[in-house]
Structures are given as structure tokens and as C-alpha cells.
Amino acid sequence: MADGMSSEIPRSSSFSFQSSVHSAHVLRCLDEQRRCDALCDLTVAVESRSFRAHRAVLAACSDYFQSRVGSHASEGLIITLPEEVTVKGFEPLLQFAYTAKLLFTKENILEIHNCAAVLGFHNLDKACFEFLIPKFFDKSRGLQGTQRKSCCRQKKQVDISVGVTEDDDHHGAQPGAGSEMALPQRRSSEIQCPVAEMSLEIAESHGQDCTEMDVQTDYALPSSNSSALQLACGKDRLCLENCGPQMPFPSPALSSEGCASPCLPCTGGDHDDSSVCCGTRTEISDDCVSEVAVTADCLPCVTTSSASPASMAFRETLDMACSQPCGPAPPGPGCCPVAPFGDLDSSVVVGGDATLEPTGSQGVVDIIPSEAALPDLTPDKPGPERSSVEREVAEHLAKGFWSDLCPPQAEPLILEPVAQSTLDKTTDFHWLKHLDLTSSTGDCPFLRDLGADEVQLPNNEQGLQLEKSPQVSSLNSGEDSDFDTEGDSEPYTERAQEVQLPFPAEEISSLSRNDFQHLLKVHPLTREQLDFVHDIRRRSKNRVAAQRCRKRKLDCIQNLECEINKLNSEKQKLLQERNQLRISMKETLQKLSGLCQKVCNETGLVPEQLQPLAKQSALDGLPTATAGPHRDSPEQDTPTGFSVDFCADEVITATQQPAPLDCGTDRPVSVATSCPSPELCDPISIMGICLDRSATCVTDTGSFTPSPFPNFK
DNA sequence: GTGTCGTGTCATCAT
DNA sequence: TGATGATGACACGAC
Numbered sequence: 001m002a003d004g005m006s007s008e009i010p011r012s013s014s015f016s017f018q019s020s021v022h023s024a025h026v027l028r029c030l031d032e033q034r035r036c037d038a039l040c041d042l043t044v045a046v047e048s049r050s051f052r053a054h055r056a057v058l059a060a061c062s063d064y065f066q067s068r069v070g071s072h073a074s075e076g077l078i079i080t081l082p083e084e085v086t087v088k089g090f091e092p093l094l095q096f097a098y099t100a101k102l103l104f105t106k107e108n109i110l111e112i113h114n115c116a117a118v119l120g121f122h123n124l125d126k127a128c129f130e131f132l133i134p135k136f137f138d139k140s141r142g143l144q145g146t147q148r149k150s151c152c153r154q155k156k157q158v159d160i161s162v163g164v165t166e167d168d169d170h171h172g173a174q175p176g177a178g179s180e181m182a183l184p185q186r187r188s189s190e191i192q193c194p195v196a197e198m199s200l201e202i203a204e205s206h207g208q209d210c211t212e213m214d215v216q217t218d219y220a221l222p223s224s225n226s227s228a229l230q231l232a233c234g235k236d237r238l239c240l241e242n243c244g245p246q247m248p249f250p251s252p253a254l255s256s257e258g259c260a261s262p263c264l265p266c267t268g269g270d271h272d273d274s275s276v277c278c279g280t281r282t283e284i285s286d287d288c289v290s291e292v293a294v295t296a297d298c299l300p301c302v303t304t305s306s307a308s309p310a311s312m313a314f315r316e317t318l319d320m321a322c323s324q325p326c327g328p329a330p331p332g333p334g335c336c337p338v339a340p341f342g343d344l345d346s347s348v349v350v351g352g353d354a355t356l357e358p359t360g361s362q363g364v365v366d367i368i369p370s371e372a373a374l375p376d377l378t379p380d381k382p383g384p385e386r387s388s389v390e391r392e393v394a395e396h397l398a399k400g401f402w403s404d405l406c407p408p409q410a411e412p413l414i415l416e417p418v419a420q421s422t423l424d425k426t427t428d429f430h431w432l433k434h435l436d437l438t439s440s441t442g443d444c445p446f447l448r449d450l451g452a453d454e455v456q457l458p459n460n461e462q463g464l465q466l467e468k469s470p471q472v473s474s475l476n477s478g479e480d481s482d483f484d485t486e487g488d489s490e491p492y493t494e495r496a497q498e499v500q501l502p503f504p505a506e507e508i509s510s511l512s513r514n515d516f517q518h519l520l521k522v523h524p525l526t527r528e529q530l531d532f533v534h535d536i537r538r539r540s541k542n543r544v545a546a547q548r549c550r551k552r553k554l555d556c557i558q559n560l561e562c563e564i565n566k567l568n569s570e571k572q573k574l575l576q577e578r579n580q581l582r583i584s585m586k587e588t589l590q591k592l593s594g595l596c597q598k599v600c601n602e603t604g605l606v607p608e609q610l611q612p613l614a615k616q617s618a619l620d621g622l623p624t625a626t627a628g629p630h631r632d633s634p635e636q637d638t639p640t641g642f643s644v645d646f647c648a649d650e651v652i653t654a655t656q657q658p659a660p661l662d663c664g665t666d667r668p669v670s671v672a673t674s675c676p677s678p679e680l681c682d683p684i685s686i687m688g689i690c691l692d693r694s695a696t697c698v699t700d701t702g703s704f705t706p707s708p709f710p711n712f713k
Numbered sequence: 714g715t716g717t718c719g720t721g722t723c724a725t726c727a728t
Numbered sequence: 729t730g731a732t733g734a735t736g737a738c739a740c741g742a743c
Contacts, residue, residue: 539723
């Protein structure tokens, strides 16, 4: 952790894990190929440098590239990036596209951010600025007893409750004391919090003084790698404002407790003066004089309250990004998987060598998803079908955020003794128990993104009452609800009434395993009731599993279709390349033929006489660049005499190809392309080939080898 | 009437 | 050993 931090998204399902491993492997291979310039079909020109890459990779994670390469099928595509994109900012993004790891430091973080905005790296905001930061705060849950304040109050400053680091062990050991007590020590220490770094960068860019850095947050952010960040953020005051005024809260409890996601998409409503829709608001100080708002998703929306040149420039950059087409990215803006390939384990490495120098100006950085920029997230536009991968990621995001944002103590469950003790062991989304989602499950941005609106939570009117914490583990399947349709629930309800269940039938399938067992313990059931309960539960689980399975199948089919298209385009490109090589070879042979004829005319020799001459020249030690190891083998003493094995062993020799070379087949291509370079080849031998073959080659316009894949054209 | 599609259910296997 | 998830197969209803 000398200069970076990393965070990975945990995987909760075997499918997701396997996919991530596969994706990671594929990406590693692609990255290797990119470094070797293998199969690269795209050249990206940035400033004075050029980067070779695979268009599919870049298009997969960048709206800009998707729009650019989508309409270009020609080979050798060269994309010159806008001036706003710098090498400094683009190179980490390119690495991010292949490795899902973003390496950035204080020096280049803003450039990366700008480039990401311009290029539409819609994953970065979620992967880094929205996802990583809360993850860093994970261990701050240890101080849940400390101060928690509403994030939706008018004054958006709440003291952060982080402190697991050694530093905070000293300063934050006082429960309830909050971070304010430790602020003096924190301010002068090194900062490694990326948000704080960004804020400082912006503040410094404004060239204004900031005598006090207030780092405040509204909640304890989750973090899996928090030491350095906590050290940093614990030394600053970071305000992560997450609740927009139009963000309805699931319950009054949540409203008061400040439960929201840092990347909540806009659900509609007007934007008030704060422009805080549902993004992450990083407030450095109260008296900041400038605000820079950046959308959390691919399309930034800038609201600048000052005319600071730096902020204006930043805004212009982001405005340009706004103009970039988001493209028909499958997940759509704002709902992209965290990693470029969605299922990849998203690791974001944060360079942490920055030092907090409280000399910057006051600045407010709002990371706000604009409503206009998130059309797909509006309720009236449900958007495309979410893949299981996206669902997994969103669930993780939701789990990571909401579980921390909604403290368990806020709404204790009736089943609390068992549920809480086994909370971490279960695989269901028990974290949702801490939420009061009775108002609308769509209030969770991640789940709403997945169509969780369709989930109807149990409406307990009898039996066991879980008034404020209904079980919604059925959200595990997203929109799949065990009783999502009245037609399905009626038979259960009727049957439940028949067997006189002491609790709602809905809970049978909605409860987690431990809760369910506890429920059975609490309510002694008859054999009939027990059978019914188990049957309901089994079928419900299986129904959900079947839905997931089918979704996965569809996703696989879609992925395969994309793969086929990709391979098709790749094949077309290779065919064109081969055709050009053939044309080039023909031209070369024609030139050689002409030269040979000229030599013959001048010397009065016939072409056949040149063959022994060439042979003798070679045997006499006439310089040939790459004489093959078996050059002196008697096999070369053939009537044709001229060998092309000087290029490489794998090159087909003339003796091994007694039949006349047909330029319309792969053989000439093999000869031509196997030769490292013309100057490395024996010109006399080439001339011999030319003499032997030119008659048949020069008139051939070339023909393609029949494809082994008839459908791939 | 028939084919297709979506969905639920069962059986089976793996974890 | 039981619970759970994944998945193939089948049935059924809607269109």
C-alpha cells in the first residue's frame, strides 16, 4: 500500500465468480495481446502518442469509442481523441479498460476523470468515485455507534464516522465523539482518500485558500480497504451527500438515519438549488465559493455556481462529455457494470502519495447524476433487460451501500436474535432486512435499476409482524418475486388459510434459511402445515432459480451473438489485410520480373541461365541475409533451383511446392508474409521465384480461400 | 388447430 | 444430512 489501494467486489454466487474469473482471464489475454500489438485493430492517437488497442475492448467500456468504432468496419482504424484527452489521462483509462484497474495519482486523477468523462467511461464513476470510496469506509461500521446524521437535511454536513486506523484508534475511540474531536490531527496529515484528493485538486486548481478542510459524511461508508483511506479521510472532513431532495426515503427511519446510495439515480422530480439529485456530494468546506458538479454516470451534468476559470474549464470539458453520445451500450448509462466487462472483479487501485496541504481553496464537488443524463433510469423508462451479471454487481453495490447506510439498530427485527447472529453467514440478502422498503423497493437505486419495483413486499396483516422490516430476500432474483403476481399468490394464500398457517405464506419463501428455521421453531406446525410450508418454500426457491437460469441462458446467447459479430468483423478485417498483402506482393513480383527481364536483355541471358548463376552466387558466399540451416541441402538442387527457405524454416520452399504457385491461394501469401522483410530475403532467389511464377501470378487478380464458416461472410 | 414463448414445477445433481 | 442453487425436461396457458 505504498502508493496504491485496491478494492475488489466480493462475489456472492458461483456463477458470478466463475464468470469473473473467465472475464479476467480473457482480459488478461487481451491485455497481453495489446502489449504485443497482437490483433489490435485500432490506433488511438492522443496528443503526440498513439496507442494500439482492440476496438471491441474500448467500445465495451467507452461510449465514445463505441460510437466511433461502431460505424467503422475498416481495418487500421485510427481515432484521434479530442484535445481534452491527454496521454496522462488516457493511458490509465486504457489500462483500466483491459485490467479493470485504475492507477491514478494525485497528479493525474483529474485528467483521468476528465478523460473518462469525455470518452464516456461510464463505469469509472461507479467503479471508483462512487463505489470505491464507500468501500473504503467499510470498516467504519465499527463505529456505528458514533455519530450518524441525516444526509437529507438542509445543511449537508455531518461529521464522518470513520476511524479504524491506528490514527482513529486514538482519535476515534470515543464512541459518539465523532470525527470532530480528531479533526485537528487529521487535517495536517497525509491524505489518501481519493475523493479528498480530487477535491483538493480542484480546490488547488481554483487557486484559492482553504484554511479548513471539512470532511464530512452522512453515514459510515463501507470499505474493504480502509486503512489508508481512513487515515486520510479521518484527517479531513469529507461530506458525502447522497440524498437528493427528490429522493424518497423508504421510511422515516431511513430518512432520519441517512440511508441512501452514493450513486442513486434520479427518480424524477425537480432539481433544487443544490442540484443534488442523488449523487455523491463531496463538500470540502462550508464557505466554498465554487461548485463543480459532475454526474455520477457517463453523462456529466455540470452546475457551476461560480465563474472560476478552472471550474469553467472543467465544466466545458464535462459539457463536451455531455455531448458525447452515450451509445447503445447494453447496460446503458448509469447501469453499467462496475468493471468494463461487468463481471470482472473490479479492482481500483488508488495511488495514495498525495499529501494534504490545506492550502487549497474551498470547493464543492458534486457528483450528481443528472436526470437528463439518466434517461434509462427514470421509472417510466425501465430500460433494457438486466443481465445476471449486472444484477450481481448491482446487488453487491446495493449490499455494500445499503447495508452500511442502514444500521441494523435502526429497525430491529422480531427475528433479530437469530437473524442478526447469522446475518453474515447467510447468502440471502438479509441486509435488506435493515431497510424499510415497504414504501417502494425502487428506492434502492441498485435494485430499482434491476426492476425491483416489481417486487412486492409481504404485507403482513396477520401472524408474525415484521412491520418495518419485511423480508425481501426474494430480491435475490431481482424482479423475481415469489408472490409477485396475484394469480400466483392466491393459491398459496388459500392453501395457507386451509392449513391455518400462523404466519403469512409469503414469509415462507421470503425468509432466509435461518429465519425460516427460527420461524418454524417459534411456531410449532403440524405435519400438514410443515409439508405445505416446505413445499411452498421449495417451489418458490426453484421458481426463482429457474428464472435466474433462464436469464443466464439468454445472457449467454447474447454474449455469443456478440462474439460471433466480433469474430465476423475480425475475419473481414483479416481478409482485407490478406488481399492487400497479395496486391502488394504482386506489385513486387511485377517489379522484380521487369528487373529480371531488363537484366536478361542487357546481359543477353535467358531467364533460365540466371538460375545456376543465382545458385552459384549463393554457394560462393554471396551475401544473403538469412541463409537457412539446410540451405546446402541437395534438395535445393532442383530444376527450379531457387528456394525461399531463406526466410524461415516454416516458409514453404519451392521444392516442397512443385506445383506452380497460385497467387489466388494461400501459398503465395505464405511466402510473402513469412518473409521478415524484403531486404532480408535473397533478391536473386526472389527473382528466381519471380521468373518462375510471375507468368502465373501477375495475371491473377486473387481469390479468397473458401471460408470454413459459410455463414461468416 | 398449431407453433412459439413464457412460466412454473419436478427431478436430479452439485455444493 | 438437509438446505439450497443450477439446470434439463416437461406441462400448461397465452398469444
